[in-house]
Amino acid sequence: MYICMCLSRCSLLIRPNPSLKIQFPCFPQKTHFVFLQNSSISLLNFPSKPQCFGLDHSSNTSTRLVLCSLRSDHSMATSSQKPQSVHEFTVKDAKGNDVDLSIYKGKVLLIVNVASQCGLTNSNYKELSKLYEKYKDQGLEILAFPCNQFGGQEPGNNEQIVEFACTRFKAEFPIFDKVDVNGENAAPIYKFLKSSKGGFFGDGIKWNFSKFLADQDGNVIGRYAPTTSPLSIEKDIKKLLKII
Numbered sequence: 001m002y003i004c005m006c007l008s009r010c011s012l013l014i015r016p017n018p019s020l021k022i023q024f025p026c027f028p029q030k031t032h033f034v035f036l037q038n039s040s041i042s043l044l045n046f047p048s049k050p051q052c053f054g055l056d057h058s059s060n061t062s063t064r065l066v067l068c069s070l071r072s073d074h075s076m077a078t079s080s081q082k083p084q085s086v087h088e089f090t091v092k093d094a095k096g097n098d099v100d101l102s103i104y105k106g107k108v109l110l111i112v113n114v115a116s117q118c119g120l121t122n123s124n125y126k127e128l129s130k131l132y133e134k135y136k137d138q139g140l141e142i143l144a145f146p147c148n149q150f151g152g153q154e155p156g157n158n159e160q161i162v163e164f165a166c167t168r169f170k171a172e173f174p175i176f177d178k179v180d181v182n183g184e185n186a187a188p189i190y191k192f193l194k195s196s197k198g199g200f201f202g203d204g205i206k207w208n209f210s211k212f213l214a215d216q217d218g219n220v221i222g223r224y225a226p227t228t229s230p231l232s233i234e235k236d237i238k239k240l241l242k243i244i
Contacts, residue, residue: 085218086111089189091145092177094158099176101143101189106216108140108240110233111193113147113181115154115208116164120226124209125169127230131237132173139216139241142173145190147181150207154178181205196220215240 083089086109087102112128115121132142146161148154154161158178165171179187182204186194193212194203197220206226213222213236222236238244 083188083192086189086192086214086220087218089192091179091187091189094162094175094177096158096177099174101218104141104143105218106139108135108216108237109143109212109214109218110140110230110237111143111145111189111212111214113179113190113205113208113210114144114161114165114175115147115150116156116161117153118151118208120207120209121153124230125165125171128173129169129171131230131234132171135237135241135243136172138243140237144171144173144175145181145187146175146178147205147208148178149180149182149205153208181210193220193223197223213237213240 087105089101090098091101093099110128110131112124114124128142128144132140144165146154146158156164158175161178162175165175179190181187181190181194190205194205197212209226211222211224211226211228211230211233212220213224213233214220221240222233224233
C-alpha cells in the first residue's frame with residue numbers, strides 16, 4: 001500500500017487482502033471520500049474521530065480510495081454559501097461610515113453608479129430625484145454609488161460629489177463612497193449585482209448610470225442600460241410596490 005498526499009487530495013492504493021482493515025487518522029467532520037472499485041464509484045463520509053474501514057475482496061483487482069476533500073463542514077459551507085441578497089452587504093457612505101444594507105429590508109431598491117460630468121448626468125439625476133420624491137414614502141430607496149471608471153467623469157472626492165448632487169439636483173437619496181464597479185477591485189456589492197443579472201454584452205458595467213432593481217427581499221430582479229430613462233423604470237417600481 002502507498003499513500004500519495006498533496007494539499008487537499010489524498011490517494012490510497014489498496015492491494016487486495018481479505019478482511020483488510022485500515023485505521024484512518026482524524027479528518028474534519030464529514031470529510032468526503034470517493035470509493036472506486038471496478039469502475040464503481042460511491043461517496044463515503046467519515047467523522048472527525050479515527051475510523052476503521054474494512055475491505056473484504058476476493059478479486060485480484062486493486063481498490064483505490066481517493067480523498068476528494070479535507071475541508072470541514074464550516075469551510076465547505078463558507079465556500080458554497082454565496083450571497084443571496086443585497087441585504088447581506090455592508091458598504092461605506094460618503095463619510096466613510098459602514099452602512100449595513102439590511103437596513104433596507106422591506107424597501108424596493110434602485111441601485112445606480114453615478115457620475116457628475118457625464119452626458120447622461122442631467123437627465124438621470126433629474127429623473128432619479130423625481131422618482132425618489134414620488135415613491136420614497138411608499139417604499140422606494142435609491143442607492144447611488146459614484147464611480148470614476150468611465151471616461152474619468154467622476155473625478156471629485158466624496159464631499160464634492162455629494163455637494164454637486166444635492167445642490168444642483170436636490171438629490172435626497174443616499175450617495176455612497178466612490179467605488180469601482182468593474183475589475184479586480186470592484187466593490188463586492190457590484191460583483192453580486194453583475195453576477196445576479198448579466199448585461200446583454202456580458203456582466204461588466206458598460207457606462208455611468210447602469211441601474212439595478214431589487215425587491216423588498218434584496219433579490220435583484222432587473223437590470224437597465226445606462227441610456228434607459230429612470231422614469232421608464234417607474235412601471236416596474238410600481239409593480240414591486242404593488243401600486244396600481
